[in-house]
Amino acid sequence: MYDTHFRAGEPRELQEEIRSFIKSLSDVERKPDPMSEEAYFYGQRNLAHFHGARHMDIRLPKSKQEKALRTGKALVHHYAPQLGWVSCILETKDHVESTRQLIKQAYDYCVALKKTGKT
Numbered sequence: 001m002y003d004t005h006f007r008a009g010e011p012r013e014l015q016e017e018i019r020s021f022i023k024s025l026s027d028v029e030r031k032p033d034p035m036s037e038e039a040y041f042y043g044q045r046n047l048a049h050f051h052g053a054r055h056m057d058i059r060l061p062k063s064k065q066e067k068a069l070r071t072g073k074a075l076v077h078h079y080a081p082q083l084g085w086v087s088c089i090l091e092t093k094d095h096v097e098s099t100r101q102l103i104k105q106a107y108d109y110c111v112a113l114k115k116t117g118k119t
Contacts (some may be wrong), residue, residue, distance in 0.1 A: 011053035014090040018056065021100050022048065025107050042110035048103050056088045058102045061109045073098040 022028055022040050028047070033039030036049035036057070048058045057077060060068060065084045068074035074086035088099045 011090065014093075014096050015050065015053045017096050018090065018099055018103070022103060025103075028107065042107060043114060045110050045113070047106040047110050054090045056090065056099060057085050058088065058099070058106050060084045060086060060102065060106050064102075064105045064109070068102055074102060 019038075025042075028040050028042050031039055031041045033046060033049055036051055039046050039049035041047065046059065048056060050056050058074070062084055065074075065081070065086055068086050069076060074088050077085035077087050079085075086102065088095065088102065090096060090099060
């Protein structure tokens with residue numbers, strides 16, 4: 001479903017929309033991460049991180065990961081799909097919206113894990 005050729009929008013503008021959304025989530029912090037240039041954590045759990053302006057990885061519960069892949073909202077993560085990671089490419093406003101939805105799912109999962117003491 002994703003076309004990997006950049007077509008629309010300024011990549012930094014789309015990235016900023018995602019960044020602003022993440023910053024609006026309670027108790028999410030930007031922390032150093034050796035695997036990415038800009039990572040966001042809920043507690044000790046890395047829930048999402050950028051690789052450049054157009055590429056983002058998000059960690060989902062397995063059921064949400066499967067749905068995101070099946071519906072074309074995300075791509076298979078190259079290194080850790082077994083841990084629930086998916087990748088998103090930010091090329092259009094539609095990609096920004098679907099990426100926001102996936103980040104919210106990742107965030108909600110982190111909150112639920114904390115409530116059960118599993119973080």
